[in-house]
Every structure is written in C-alpha cells, then in structure tokens.
Amino acid sequence: xxxxxxxKYYNRDYSQNINNHKISDIKxxxxxxxxxxxxxxxxxxxxxxxxxxxxxxxxxxISDIVxxxxxxxxxxxxxxxxxxxAYFSSNTVWGLISRKxxxxxxxxKKIIFTNIPRILIIWFSHGNSKTSLLxxxxxxxxxxxxxxxxxxxRKIKDxxxxxxxxxxxxxxxxxxxxxxxxxx
Amino acid sequence: xxxxxxxxxxxxxxxxFFMLCIIIQVIRYSIYENGRYHINSKxxxxxYVIKDxxxxxxxxxxxxxxxxxxxxxxxSIDYYTETSKYYTNYxxxxxxxxxxxxxxxxxxxxxxxxxxxxxSLMKRSNIAYGYGFYYTEDDKPRAWQSDDEDRLxxxxxxxxxxxxxxxxTEKIINHWYYYQINNWGF
Numbered sequence: 001x002x003x004x005x006x007x008k009y010y011n012r013d014y015s016q017n018i019n020n021h022k023i024s025d026i027k028x029x030x031x032x033x034x035x036x037x038x039x040x041x042x043x044x045x046x047x048x049x050x051x052x053x054x055x056x057x058x059x060x061x062i063s064d065i066v067x068x069x070x071x072x073x074x075x076x077x078x079x080x081x082x083x084x085x086a087y088f089s090s091n092t093v094w095g096l097i098s099r100k101x102x103x104x105x106x107x108x109k110k111i112i113f114t115n116i117p118r119i120l121i122i123w124f125s126h127g128n129s130k131t132s133l134l135x136x137x138x139x140x141x142x143x144x145x146x147x148x149x150x151x152x153x154r155k156i157k158d159x160x161x162x163x164x165x166x167x168x169x170x171x172x173x174x175x176x177x178x179x180x181x182x183x184x
Numbered sequence: 185x186x187x188x189x190x191x192x193x194x195x196x197x198x199x200x201f202f203m204l205c206i207i208i209q210v211i212r213y214s215i216y217e218n219g220r221y222h223i224n225s226k227x228x229x230x231x232y233v234i235k236d237x238x239x240x241x242x243x244x245x246x247x248x249x250x251x252x253x254x255x256x257x258x259x260s261i262d263y264y265t266e267t268s269k270y271y272t273n274y275x276x277x278x279x280x281x282x283x284x285x286x287x288x289x290x291x292x293x294x295x296x297x298x299x300x301x302x303x304s305l306m307k308r309s310n311i312a313y314g315y316g317f318y319y320t321e322d323d324k325p326r327a328w329q330s331d332d333e334d335r336l337x338x339x340x341x342x343x344x345x346x347x348x349x350x351x352x353t354e355k356i357i358n359h360w361y362y363y364q365i366n367n368w369g370f
Contacts, residue, residue: 040198047202047205051205051206051209054206054209054213055209055212055213055216056263058213058217059263059287059306060306062217063287063306063307063308064306064307083199083202086195086198086199086202087195087196087198087199088195090193090194090195090197090198091193091194091195093194094193094194094195106195
C-alpha cells in the first residue's frame with residue numbers, strides 16, 4: 001500500500017505541470033504584482049519629490065540643529081520604510097516573474113520590516129487613536145490575505161515546481177504547526 | 185532559518201539606483217554650498233554688505249519701484265519653494281544672486297512711514313538666533329519690528345531696543361544696518 005502511494009507520488013510529472021502553468025494563468029497573481037509595482041511607484045514618487053527639493057531641505061537641515069533633530073525624528077522611520085518597501089517589493093516581483101521560489105520569503109520580510117516603521121510613523125502623526133489602528137490594521141490584513149492565498153493556491157504550487165516556495169517560510173511554519181495540532 | 189544569498193538581486197539594484205541619485209545630489213549640493221559667501225560672524229557679514237553695496241542698492245531700487253510694491257505697499261519674498269512668494273518666481277537675477285550668496289530666508293519690504301527693506305538670513309546659531317541686515321530710506325536705525333525710534337538706546341557701536349532687550353542693531357554704511365536678535369520667542 002505504502003509502495004503504491006510512493007510510486008504514485010514519484011511518477012507525477014512535475015515538469016509537465018510546470019509547462020502547463022504560466023504566471024499568466026494565475027490571474028490573482030497579476031493583481032499581486034500590480035500591488036507591488038504600485039508600492040514601488042509610490043516610494044519612487046516620494047523619493048523624487050524629495051530628490052528635486054534636496055537643496056532646499058539640505059539648506060534647512062544644515063542651518064539649524066533643531067530642524068536636524070526634527071528631520072531625523074520624523075524622517076528616519078519614513079526613510080527606513082521606503083528602503084524596506086522598495087527592496088522587498090522589487091524582489092517579490094522579480095521572484096514571481098523569474099520563478100524564484102524565495103519571492104514568498106521576501107514578501108514575509110516585507111510585511112515584518114515595513115510595518116515596524118509604518119507603525120512608528122502613524123503613531124507619530126496620528127497618536128493612539130481609532131484612525132491610527134485602522135491605518136495600521138488594514139495594510140497588515142491586506143498582506144496576510146495574500147499570504148493565505150499563496151499558501152492555499154494549487155496553481156502557484158505547480159508554477160513553482162511543488163511547494164518549494166513554502167520551505168523556510170514563517171507563515172507556512174505556523175500553518176504547519178496548527179495543522180499538526182489539529183490532526184492530533 | 186533562511187539561506188543567506190549575497191548575490192545582487194532586483195532589490196539591490198533599486199536601492200543602488202536611489203543611493204546613486206542621493207550621492208549625485210550631495211556632490212552637487214557641496215559644490216553649490218561652496219560657491220556661497222561663508223558668513224560665520226557678524227564682521228564677515230558687514231564686510232560682504234560693504235562689498236555688495238552697489239548691488240544691494242540696485243536691488244532695493246528695483247523692488248521699491250515695482251508695481252507690486254506700489255499697489256500693496258509691502259512685499260514679502262521667501263525661500264520656501266511651495267509658496268507663490270518663492271524668490272525664483274520673480275525672475276530677477278540680482279534677487280537670485282543675493283538670496284544665494286547670503287542664504288536669505290526672507291526678504292520683507294514695507295512702506296508705511298518710510299521705505300524699509302529687511303533681509304533675514306538663515307539661522308546660524310554661532311552668530312545669533314535671528315540676524316540679517318536692512319535698508320532704511322532715511323538712514324535711521326529701526327527698533328524691533330517697529331518704526332518707533334524713541335525705543336532705541338545707544339549701546340557700544342549700535343543700539344538696543346528698550347522693549348526687546350535681546351535686539352541689537354548697528355550701522356554698516358549709509359542706509360544699511362546690521363541687526364540681530366537673541367533667543368527670540370523664549
């Protein structure tokens with residue numbers, strides 16, 4: 001019985017599966033790629049807004065220590081947030097398009113590392129209010145929704161030749177532990 | 185938990201591009217900043233005003249003879265890029281030169297009792313909290329934000345304000361005065 005199951009498993013033609021699935025087949029993935037591209041575009045717009053006013057800000061900052069401290073206090077988390085968004089979003093998009101299974105890991109890291117400065121920025125600007133909780137909670141919920149979609153998507157598993165992309169993932173680890181716990 | 189990969193990836197390329205842009209701007213800004221007057225003391229500023237007397241007189245003439253000044257009796261020109269008062273919007277080469285060389289933060293011209301043009305410079309904590317120079321039509325010093333000359337008390341080479349003791353003003357050349365204010369607002 002076990003031998004039969006093993007044969008069934010190893011005889012599955014994964015390469016056939018990969019050939020049958022292209023990224024264009026996975027419709028929701030295009031929305032996900034678009035979401036990441038829009039994130040990069042947003043970061044780029046903020047960056048170039050700053051870039052074209054660089055002389056003005058530099059004049060302000062170097063002329064007064066108080067302005068420098070304020071700039072670091074409010075601008076610091078924003079800069080870290082921008083760097084994280086640009087880095088992880090680019091790698092997520094590139095990983096998906098070039099069939100690199102680590103796209104999922106980059107996306108996980110993006111959620112963790114962009115939300116820490118994002119929470120700081122929102123607390124600095126909105127304080128501890130209902131609006132701030134909404135601004136913090138909604139993007140996290142939106143990202144976790146994508147994670148659940150990828151974990152459960154059959155087509156994307158085939159696209160990445162099995163489920164390699166889940167290996168070492170924090171969320172798949174959590175899901176695995178929960179599954180084992182429920183089965184027991 | 186994860187395999188560490190040190191190869192160049194898409195994220196690195198994007199960040200390197202941003203970094204390169206910032207490095208280019210820093211180099212450009214260093215060159216730009218180096219071309220300005222290096223005002224690090226009151227004496228230096230006075231020297232530059234004496235040197236630029238002709239240019240400053242010409243600028244004041246062009247401002248007080250402008251239509252805007254004639255209509256409104258006052259002009260305020262800023263260093264702030266986002267406002268309509270931004271100095272480059274005036275397309276005046278002399279104005280641009282003075283704003284650039286002296287690092288002017290605000291230019292304010294007024295004609296209520298007499299023509300008065302003030303050049304506030306950007307903060308440099310080693311000189312004073314606020315400082316700059318101004319032009320008066322009748323060659324008389326000005327009290328802090330007031331034309332009331334009776335408030336001025338002689339102090340050394342210049343004057344202090346009876347009401348605002350932190351204010352000090354001193355004659356540079358005919359019509360031109362230096363001013364400074366310490367700890368204004370505290």
